[in-house]
Amino acid sequence: MAQKLLLRPFLSIPAKQLSAPLRSPLLLCRVSAAPCNLTWRLPVPFTTVPATTRTFSTTLVFRHTFNIQDGDDFQDRVLKSEKPVVIDFHAQWCGPCKILGPRLEKIVAKQKGKVLMAKVDIDDHTDLAIEYEVSAVPTVLAMKNGDVVDKFVGIKDEDQLEAFLKKLMGP
Structure with a gap:
């Protein structure tokens, strides 16, 4: 005081x-x-001295997980990605999304950069949700070379998520 x-x-x-x-x-x-x-x-x-803003992360989760800002961002970071990408379609008001999101981020972080994770809020990006036929949340898509190779809707446990990512990454 x-x-x-x-x-x-x-x-x-x-x-x-x-x-x-x-x-x-x-x-x-x-x-x-x-x-x-x-x-x-x-x-x-x-x-x-001008104020500058720097962001940094102390965990692996943020290095491989990112939020989609707009359609161009989705095009650049997901469709043109050389690595496989897991896309989490979620909403702020969705209870199951709040459970699945951290689990999925944790599993993606364990892959040490072999897989990326994009998070898409369906309320902000309804055009992407419609384009990829997302009718319920949480919906998770697996994309490789710009093509959807796998998809699931709802909550999965960690073992099922690991199997989903291994299938995406291949042998």
Whole structure:
């Protein structure tokens, strides 16, 4: 709480004034109760460095699993993929999808890059769901060289999912 009180004057200053001297009315000298005449200058690079966003993952799941953003993204990352791709058609409101998704991600991560996994939200990408005849969720398609080679609807246990992926990868 004390830190918030000390930082409040600095956080309310407009960006244009950040390089100007700052005086804090909250700082008191140790000897007297009068405000100190300390002047601070924030370093100029602090105010001029653009904010950049970097994403990284610490688990294997995110290296092989990705969300489809649009039709072009699906074309580039799934249909043109040199590796086999498992496509998970799901919805946010679907309870079984929330169970199957993590299981499938875990099994795909165990394959160490031999198989990729694309996640397609049917509410956001109804055109893809219609194109691939998805009538219920969760629906999982297996694609190799741009062609659907296998499909299942509903929840499967881990052994069945492993068998599904082994069949997709071949001998």
